[in-house]
Amino acid sequence: MKPVLTAVTLATILMAMPALAEERTLSQTFAYQGETLYLDVGVGEVEIEAVDGDEVAVEVVLTPSNAGWIFGSNTDFGDVEISPKITEGKRMVLSLNDNDDLKEQWRIKLPAKAAVSVDMGVGRIATSGLDNSLEIDLGVGEVQINHSHDYGSISLHSGVGEVNFIRNGQQQQVSQTLVSQSFQSQSGGSGKLKVEVGVGEVGIEQL
Template identity: 25%
Template sequence: MNKTIIAASLLLSTFAASALLAGETRQLSTEIEVSPSTIAMLDVRVGNIDIRPSKDNNIHIDIKISESEEWFSDNIQNAELAIKEKDDRIMIRVGPEGKEYEENWTVYLPAVKKLDLDVGVGEADIEDINTDMNVDVGVGTIQIRGNQQDFSKIKVESGIGDTRIKAEDGKNFSERHLVGGTSFWEGSGQHSIQADVGVGDASIRLN
């Protein structure tokens, strides 16, 4: 067997191994007890997150980790949950620092003082979370659905993309500029929402 054939065989073996690893995933899960005074800070670098109400006083988190689409991606077996607590704040993200994976989060959130969500690239989908919210997505989409009696003020901004707030009552108006826009809503509830997306669309529907 000459060197060319050997090299070709090694190359094919490498691609075959990469193809097998491409479908590999890892599951990270945790359950954390919190109080109504807690500020929950969630950090998603690349991926999607769905947030729904919890049936108890715990934050339930399930994250499906897979390799990113980068040519040289990080080994998902090194992925771990990084949780930091200070005073009433709890920050949750996927570590180690500096590593990048595809992250798909499912979160069940109890009554807390505030939700602070940061997504680098991906989609944020939030439903029936009755608290103050600050949601920031760099590139992707934001979708929030809730009850209008729970909120007093909502502001949604997009640098490049569309914004929309749908509600049956309250004061609702929008401003559009060249490539982006801002939408506002005011009601009689007690909580507020600030949602920002750099590139992409953001929409809120209040029932």
């Protein structure tokens, strides 16, 4: 019986190993001075929420992108940090100094008046309450935007997937080809909302 018990015990340990995967949380707070926030992410999730005040609060939870494999991960992210910089045109660029083999979970709280641009490879992006221009370029995944702002220009596109736009409770008509969907509109509002997804879904709800 001992070999059987040993095998069962070993199997139990191996099954539990993914739950023991490392993670690391980074956080920083910046004074907002009118910059456009530009976020560069590889793989993971981004949540952006508009709040009162004049600060940008950033939290990033890092986990190995291969944490689900049975033997865990040997990814070393002890030296990974948030790398903020101000570029020409008053852009605050936020990214990691090294994101190889990492899954990034960004949580950002910032003033509603901030303009935001997100460039992401694979994952999910969700925003709520923003009142300025918002541009998103996502390779594969899902975008969900909830807002009440009257944008002057709206451009939504999914190369392979769906675009859903609900305005004041009404489903808006989208253009469709064989595999892609898009929506375009112009109005007397301010700023622009532009979302490009290579493969995946775009969901917009304007209250």
